[in-house]
Amino acid sequence: MNEKKGRPTRKRKEAEKERIIPRLAPxxxxxxxxxxxxxxxxxxxxxxxxxxxxxxxxLPPRDRGPVRRFVRNYIDSRRSIGEFFLPIVMVLLFLGLSPNLQVRLGATIVLYAVALYSVIEGVLIGKRIKAEVKRRFPGEPTKGLAMYGWVRSTQIRRLRAPLPQVKRGEKDF
CATH class of the missing domain: 1.20.5 (Single alpha-helices involved in coiled-coils or other helix-helix interfaces)
Incomplete structure (x- = not known):
């Protein structure tokens, strides 16, 4: 027994028993x-x-709000090469496995061309989105909207989430 505490030091078994947290539910x-x-x-x-x-x-916070809804509708109302990007890349990667050197070289060149075109289209879409948001929603921040729109435009339309709410070619949204 310790004189300062006035009681004996507890055993390990007792200390472990005290640390056990009772179940919250049976x-x-x-x-x-x-x-x-x-x-x-x-x-x-x-x-x-x-x-x-x-x-x-x-919706998660990244997709909430009227501005984000507008960007989704803006992207969903138009057709872009971006939505065909993944299928095109898959075909080109498959062609890149060809034993024929000309086919592999052609597939590589087309792959880079499609990627470059997609990036250029993404930059142009981003500029249009920011300009349209500034016009329709004055005072709203435009940070991140270009990337949000570009990423959505590179997804296959049927696989976009949330699902497209407008038809292609629709202007009033």
């Missing part, structure tokens, strides 16, 4: 776990469908 049985799992799945499905519809409350 262990659920199989039926309860199955019910909870099904409710969680339904909740995820509802959240995902709201996100894909473009419901503002279900």
């Amino acid at each position: 262990a659920a049985d199989k039926v309860q776990k199955k019910i909870l799992k099904e409710e969680a799945r339904r909740s995820r499905v509802a959240q995902r469908s709201a996100f894909m519809r473009g419901d503002e409350s279900a």
